[in-house]
Amino acid sequence: MRDNFPRLGERVMRRLDQLAVDTDEPGKITRLFLSPSHKLAMARVRGFMEAAGLAVEEDDIGNVVGRVESAVPDAPVFILGSHIDSVRDAGRYDGGFGVLSAIEVVEELRRRGEALPFSIEVLAFGDEEGVRFPATLSGSRALAGTFDFESLGAKDENGVSLAEALRDFGCDIDGIGEIARDPRRICGYLESHIEQGPVLEAENLALGVVTAIAGMCRFNVTVEGEAGHAGTVPMQRRKDPLAGSAAMILAVEDVARRTPQVVATVGVIESSPGAINVIPAKVRFSVDLRAPTDQVREQAKSKVEGRLREIAKERELTISFTPLDEAKATPCDPGLMRELSDALARQGHRVFTLPSGAGHDAMAMARLCPVAMLFIRCKGGVSHNPAEAITVEDAQAAIEVMLDFLLHFRPLEHQKLENSRALPESHGSRP
Amino acid sequence: MRDNFPRLGERVMRRLDQLAVDTDEPGKITRLFLSPSHKLAMARVRGFMEAAGLAVEEDDIGNVVGRVESAVPDAPVFILGSHIDSVRDAGRYDGGFGVLSAIEVVEELRRRGEALPFSIEVLAFGDEEGVRFPATLSGSRALAGTFDFESLGAKDENGVSLAEALRDFGCDIDGIGEIARDPRRICGYLESHIEQGPVLEAENLALGVVTAIAGMCRFNVTVEGEAGHAGTVPMQRRKDPLAGSAAMILAVEDVARRTPQVVATVGVIESSPGAINVIPAKVRFSVDLRAPTDQVREQAKSKVEGRLREIAKERELTISFTPLDEAKATPCDPGLMRELSDALARQGHRVFTLPSGAGHDAMAMARLCPVAMLFIRCKGGVSHNPAEAITVEDAQAAIEVMLDFLLHFRPLEHQKLENSRALPESHGSRP
Numbered sequence: 105m106r107d108n109f110p111r112l113g114e115r116v117m118r119r120l121d122q123l124a125v126d127t128d129e130p131g132k133i134t135r136l137f138l139s140p141s142h143k144l145a146m147a148r149v150r151g152f153m154e155a156a157g158l159a160v161e162e163d164d165i166g167n168v169v170g171r172v173e174s175a176v177p178d179a180p181v182f183i184l185g186s187h188i189d190s191v192r193d194a195g196r197y198d199g200g201f202g203v204l205s206a207i208e209v210v211e212e213l214r215r216r217g218e219a220l221p222f223s224i225e226v227l228a229f230g231d232e233e234g235v236r237f238p239a240t241l242s243g244s245r246a247l248a249g250t251f252d253f254e255s256l257g258a259k260d261e262n263g264v265s266l267a268e269a270l271r272d273f274g275c276d277i278d279g280i281g282e283i284a285r286d287p288r289r290i291c292g293y294l295e296s297h298i299e300q301g302p303v304l305e306a307e308n309l310a311l312g313v314v315t316a317i318a319g320m321c322r323f324n325v326t327v328e329g330e331a332g333h334a335g336t337v338p339m340q341r342r343k344d345p346l347a348g349s350a351a352m353i354l355a356v357e358d359v360a361r362r363t364p365q366v367v368a369t370v371g372v373i374e375s376s377p378g379a380i381n382v383i384p385a386k387v388r389f390s391v392d393l394r395a396p397t398d399q400v401r402e403q404a405k406s407k408v409e410g411r412l413r414e415i416a417k418e419r420e421l422t423i424s425f426t427p428l429d430e431a432k433a434t435p436c437d438p439g440l441m442r443e444l445s446d447a448l449a450r451q452g453h454r455v456f457t458l459p460s461g462a463g464h465d466a467m468a469m470a471r472l473c474p475v476a477m478l479f480i481r482c483k484g485g486v487s488h489n490p491a492e493a494i495t496v497e498d499a500q501a502a503i504e505v506m507l508d509f510l511l512h513f514r515p516l517e518h519q520k521l522e523n524s525r526a527l528p529e530s531h532g533s534r535p
Numbered sequence: 536m537r538d539n540f541p542r543l544g545e546r547v548m549r550r551l552d553q554l555a556v557d558t559d560e561p562g563k564i565t566r567l568f569l570s571p572s573h574k575l576a577m578a579r580v581r582g583f584m585e586a587a588g589l590a591v592e593e594d595d596i597g598n599v600v601g602r603v604e605s606a607v608p609d610a611p612v613f614i615l616g617s618h619i620d621s622v623r624d625a626g627r628y629d630g631g632f633g634v635l636s637a638i639e640v641v642e643e644l645r646r647r648g649e650a651l652p653f654s655i656e657v658l659a660f661g662d663e664e665g666v667r668f669p670a671t672l673s674g675s676r677a678l679a680g681t682f683d684f685e686s687l688g689a690k691d692e693n694g695v696s697l698a699e700a701l702r703d704f705g706c707d708i709d710g711i712g713e714i715a716r717d718p719r720r721i722c723g724y725l726e727s728h729i730e731q732g733p734v735l736e737a738e739n740l741a742l743g744v745v746t747a748i749a750g751m752c753r754f755n756v757t758v759e760g761e762a763g764h765a766g767t768v769p770m771q772r773r774k775d776p777l778a779g780s781a782a783m784i785l786a787v788e789d790v791a792r793r794t795p796q797v798v799a800t801v802g803v804i805e806s807s808p809g810a811i812n813v814i815p816a817k818v819r820f821s822v823d824l825r826a827p828t829d830q831v832r833e834q835a836k837s838k839v840e841g842r843l844r845e846i847a848k849e850r851e852l853t854i855s856f857t858p859l860d861e862a863k864a865t866p867c868d869p870g871l872m873r874e875l876s877d878a879l880a881r882q883g884h885r886v887f888t889l890p891s892g893a894g895h896d897a898m899a900m901a902r903l904c905p906v907a908m909l910f911i912r913c914k915g916g917v918s919h920n921p922a923e924a925i926t927v928e929d930a931q932a933a934i935e936v937m938l939d940f941l942l943h944f945r946p947l948e949h950q951k952l953e954n955s956r957a958l959p960e961s962h963g964s965r966p
Contacts, residue, residue: 354785462767
């Protein structure tokens with residue numbers, strides 16, 4: 105495929121620039137779920153899909169679905185895709201690259217007249233970032249049959265419920281249940297996405313194979329001591345919850361540093377009363393801890409809690425933990441990872457695997473079918489920011505690897521293998 | 536004086552309760568400089584002073600001055616006193632105890648018919664806490680001849696200048712310069728005050744002799760690193776300014792712990808952007824560092840700065856320091872300290888000395904004359920709080936020690952000694 109270089113990469117970059125025009129906030133890229141700019145972006149993506157020869161429909165959760173049928177009767181379906189919603193003041197590659205690169209792949213297959221033994225669907229999901237409503241992955245969950253119908257009552261900051269927003273968008277909420285795919289008909293899901301981290305850049309690699317989407321737990325830690333006059337309480341008599349919290353923050357960092365692939369972050373800290381001349385009475389800080397397997401995450405969390413309790417005890421402080429959020433890890437499918445690695449090797453890349461610390465639609469899709477993710481290097485590891493950047497060469501390389509992967513993928517054996525063990529637990533739970 | 540026990544203590548406690556009624560905020564004790572409740576408190580103190588046989592006047596900076604003349608012609612003046620303004624939602628002993636205990640002492644001297652070789656003035660200063668205006672110690676500075684006339688332009692939160700507030704209060708600002716005492720006529724200043732710290736309580740002592748009013752420096756530390764996604768940046772690649780700040784806060788604590796009589800406090804901390812899933816870009820925290828001598832304070836400050844720069848360098852963070860405030864230490868007069876210690880010993884107390892971490896009118900008075908301070912134990916070290924508490928027995932003990940001190944004090948030699956070396960530098964600086 106080197107002869108194409110970098111035709112497909114150039115077009116996907118141009119289309120990503122065009123998609124960036126669809127925004128709720130002029131001068132920025134802000135494309136929230138079910139907003140006017142989401143509607144515009146859907147129409148734009150529909151145009152790209154139709155130009156690539158895909159049959160397009162928009163479903164009742166705001167996904168754009170492009171489909172190309174296999175010539176093989178009753179062929180299973182392989183799904184490619186990502187999302188087209190964004191955070192506020194976003195970059196142009198997060199999500200969009202996965203959707204538009206998939207369209208390039210399909211168009212190139214058609215141009216070459218390749219007949220594959222499976223149909224392909226390209227999905228442009230509308231709700232991955234979860235910015236507008238206190239809910240997320242609505243589009244991919246609807247496909248996986250795990251859509252949470254209670255989330256229809258969730259409201260945005262203007263008091264508009266998800267149900268109302270869907271109706272105003274032209275969606276029929278009674279149709280959401282019908283979006284769920286039959287897992288027996290879906291042979292796999294591949295999502296390409298910017299890494300959103302600095303690892304590939306540091307490794308001097310364009311691409312990487314994702315091993316798992318990290319599980320995550322978030323909790324607040326509240327440390328209470330004894331307030332006092334900054335000038336009159338001798339050091340030996342202090343029960344300073346901020347000094348204690350400082351020791352705890354270092355312990356959080358230390359546990360994560362010592363545990364491979366675990367990351368832990370304290371992003372928020374508040375001291376009260378928060379006066380320059382008062383020893384604080386109380387400090388609250390957040391912990392966000394992620395690991396590619398549930399066992400590692402749970403062990404690290406329990407180690408962190410133990411270390412923090414020890415520090416509190418030594419310093420005669422009281423400590424309490426408030427759980428905020430917990431998500432299990434999503435391992436990628438070993439078979440698909442292997443095949444994606446083979447495609448990378450065939451295309452002349454060093455095969456490099458890494459976990460994803462950020463969440464993706466692939467988490468929801470893993471309840472439906474085997475999933476794989478291809479990470480593409482982004483400049484400085486920056487994402488969720490206008491400075492987000494990738495190169496045309498890396499974009500081209502990603503498309504070539506996806507093409508190679510699909511050309512070698514053998515759906516029937518693989519599907520049989522997976523369906524024997526991977527019927528999604530919650531498939532029957534939707535109304 | 537044991538035969539009085541605890542008559543004087545009981546009366547001072549009763550009067551402190553009465554004074555607590557004069558407040559700007561019903562249900563709390565809030566008595567700001569030049570407020571209506573300050574006026575009421577001045578009238579109340581005038582009444583107590585007149586009952587004690589003092590000749591009373593109110594000066595042009597809002598001080599109440601009670602005076603009892605020595606029978607000795609041209610006798611010098613010894614000043615007793617403290618302040619009657621308060622912080623918002625204050626306790627009833629901070630400041631008030633020093634004023635009302637001094638009145639008890641004078642009344643008891645009169646009751647006993649003691650003729651002293653010096654006159655006594657009791658001062659009820661009006662502006663020690665510095666809450667209303669960005670200025671402080673106005674009353675004691677006026678006496679010392681170090682009043683800052685530029686502070687007349689300082690405004691309170693309602694935009695009222697100090698000059699306007701003084702005029703509305705009935706003060707003549709042209710008279711402020713006249714308040715300054717002739718240092719050759721003042722033989723000493725003694726202030727009794729609650730400790731505002733837990734040291735005397737921990738030592739199981741009612742009273743202590745203050746060695747110095749600590750000097751203080753305050754600065755902000757700004758630490759900058761690299762923001763990033765909490766899930767995607769491996770621990771080894773982070774430049775996390777909050778983890779760095781945690782190490783720095785422990786270093787601040789460590790330097791203070793290792794340096795006798797130094798205290799250092801981080802009271803304020805802010806992390807930005809301050810999101811649970813974002814490695815911070817920037818952290819700002821405050822440092823308040825105090826020591827009883829300037830040399831110790833400067834050494835400790837420089838050690839803290841050095842340690843913080845080292846940590847920043849190790850962690851590849853940038854650090855900057857913003858100075859906020861700096862005040863030199865005020866050593867108490869060694870001669871007066873010795874005489875106060877002798878009085879304590881004669882009254883059966885273990886002689887215990889300690890520095891004052893908080894500021895006091897004695898700091899300003901030290902520019903005028905030799906100063907001493909007597910600390911009285913307060914419950915739990917709590918001050919600036921309605922829970923502030925002292926016992927009637929400790930109040931009685933303090934009054935007895937002050938009486939004993941005055942009865943043994945020999946002004947002439949002492950004054951001669953001090954005046955030979957202690958003419959205040961800035962005495963000539965007022966307009």
